[in-house]
Amino acid sequence: MTGLFLNIYRKIMMVVFIVISTTVLFLIAGLLSTSNISFFKFKVNGDIGAEVFLRIIGYENPLIGHALTGANTDYPIFSTGFRLLTNVEMNDIRSLIRSEIPGFSAFDSNFLIAEEGVDFTDIPIESAPPIDVLLQERNIAANELKELNSGKVSSGDSPSEKSVFIYHTHSWESYLPLLGLEGAKNENEAVDGKTNITIVGELLGQELEKRGVGASVDKTNIGQELDKKGWLSYKSYEISRSLVQNAMAGNDKLEYFIDLHRDSVRKDSTTAMINNQPYARIVFVIGEENKNFQKNLKFANELHKILNKQYPGISKGVLPKKGIGVDGIYNQDLSANSLVVEVGGVDNNMKELKNTVEALAEAISQIYWKAEEVNG
Template sequence: MRHRYQGFAALNVSTPRMRQLFVFLILGMAVIFVLTGLLAMIQAKRSTHSSELGRFTSHFSTETLLYLMGGEIPYLATTETAAEKPGFSRVFFELATSIDPEDPRTLLGSELPGYALFDTEIVVAGEGVDYTSVPIESPPPLDLQKKMSDRQKEQKPTSENQESTSSSTGKDKVFIYHTHFTESFLPELKKTESPNRAYDNEMNITRVGKRLGKELEERGIGAQVYTGGFDADWNQMYQASREKVVSAMKQNDDLQYFIDVHRDSQRREKTTTSIEGKKYARIAFVVGTAHPHWEKNERLVRKLHKKLDELYPGLSKGVFRKSRAMGNGEYNQSLSPNSILVEIGGVDNTFEEAFRTSEALAQALSEIHFQAVPVDGKAEQEE
């Protein structure tokens, strides 16, 4: 047997000393995982992530970026922020591994279950927004899914619960739909206090979408609102809603904006704000990066966030990116550069609060739309 392994040093793991070493190794790794998780939770409370310079630079800390850029731009090297220059070893480590030693999320964020919350990319952060405030998609329990699915199958399609068209201009410019049409609000249900069961076949997010269509129509933008549901499993909802959007596009060439209205799963303190003494359900824009032209979708929602911030300071939570690893990742946004996924309020908000936000969104979109409309009356597409 020795001759078969000649030239190799055999490691005897059966000795008590080696077994003890392996136990210490395993315990050490467990401690590292726990500490990293705790540090990540603390870090998330006080930092946000921005990728203005692209995915490459998004992995580096501010100090490292200033240090690197300071070599070419002397002013940056003299700023107060750049006073504490990172050591060469830290710069080299970040460049080689994309890990920021002071941000533990960059070490294990993509490997550990439960880190999806921190993987959502904050492109533009609204007032008071950090990684604990990002929109969360939480499906209903399986028993509730089955119950609602059975009820949906029993409902016969009618013109009332399928589509409502409102237009004072003779042309519908906006198509509004609701992929997760059963998402609801606890104060409106009065039959449960569990956020995981804030779903209903009738008292749901479609009422918010319908109100948005009405507000747009009052501002001269015709809107077609699909208030029906989809006979599909939860994980197939986006495919089902995609078919509805494609059908609407084929039937109406005048449609320019496609808005998928959702309700966030965050709690009230993260989804509510006060403006001039009135409560509003906060709004968030989600961009899926699982298609080649997501930057075009992002440009539009950046404009909407900026306009909302001008008109209703603090109402918008910001713009967030999600990849395929964090959910659907495409959200039907590959169909048009003017496809929008918007989260209005959370499980603890009311219809009244969400309706106020619908009015605000309609005002922001109408101002952007009419600024972009040339002589031929058709809004310019994002390029």
């Protein structure tokens, strides 16, 4: 009888231990996801893998060691060995739990180029609701429609030569205010087959053409195309790839390819007041697994610098992405001037989006006209 009670006691204690451990784990995750304490922030502008590899070689080859003099020395042998053995990084507490909590790996990416104050809590988050949700179509909220149409003037004759191709791989991504849902707690409600990111694409095309830069805007309903094929949303890049390829085949003058997206993080991360005007903040995303990575990085960095010089803080920075659960290419292998651009988040309204589109169009046009001058 004593053995029976002992066995029951052990099982109860095991359950208690699991409950307490799980609770503590989620408390830590919550702290990491919301904290702005510098201890939790990752370092930017560093390639840890390359640095460690070169240092290991440096111990055997003095020439390599001398070449690294003055370089970043934040990766001593002990911490490197500890990371290799445990997969835990001593200067990044997130690594203790990234493999234990589903979805936490979304915060694994590091900004390669980052504006001051940006940390892993600013990393764009993508969410993909079921196909039936993506197919719903709603009209834009009346007050947002009024803002959209305010100040509209004819841009005159559109440039006959189209140099910029704007498309929307996740065309269903929308904004809560545009759908009359401002302040809604569930960010996944910001999806629609009609009132969505394609409106931002149209605005960008118009603003570019005002500046003499010809733009072609594709408004394909990707959700409908997925539904026709019976595909899930993760295959959306296969559909948008064909759109880009067809556009290139039909116009060899296209030079710049902009895939517009909307972030899922909330307003405090995606909004900035600049010169007393509200702006939706931007993030440039580059697939690290595409052959044009360095060229696309140069393009993104140019845009980032121009934007933040004229509108300090409007661009969060440049985020490279690769690995499991990530496309890693984003059609960027097709062009040296190709980017995913996250424009604002679920809480941004039309005023904020319009201001940002004007700023982005100005930056793109500056790069375009500079290149035209160089090419004669």
